[in-house]
Amino acid sequence: MDLTRITVAWTAITVAVAGMLLAMRSGAMISSVVLIVAMGFMSLVLLCLACALLVRGIRPADRHDQAEHAKLAAQMAALSEQQQSAARLxxxxxxxxxxxxxxxxxxxxxxxxxxxxxxxxxxxxxxxxxxx
The missing domain is CATH 1.10.287 (Helix Hairpins)
Structure with missing residues (x-):
């Protein structure tokens, strides 16, 4: 699974759990310590995922990535040529x-x-x- 999708899913889970924990805290169903620990853990995981995304975005492209980019560029050029041909037709x-x-x-x-x-x-x- 893609790291971006994992981060987005974890963010959604964090927001949902945070809402649930805050609702439970306002109803005095859990203690403040449990709320702080749970929120801290979920936020720490979210921070780690965000850092991993940042590092992945900064790292230099390897040869495989460059080959993929070249392949995509060739496909885009072919598609553009096909679109121009279709427009002429x-x-x-x-x-x-x-x-x-x-x-x-x-x-x-x-x-x-x-x-x-x-x-x-x-x-x-x-x-x-x-x-x-």
């Missing part, structure tokens, strides 16, 4: 869709114009047939 799809919509609307307009011309031609033909 999305932009290309959007351009194609916009072009398709434009062509569709232009086609509809052209069809309306052609229909209007055909109707006019039919009217003229009907008018010329009626005149004869």
């Amino acid at each position: 999305i932009r290309a799809i959007a351009r194609v869709e916009a072009s398709h919509d434009l062509l569709q609307s232009a086609g509809k307009a052209r069809a309306r114009v052609d229909l209007g011309r055909e109707i006019e031609r039919q009217r003229r033909m009907d008018g010329s047939d009626a005149a004869h």
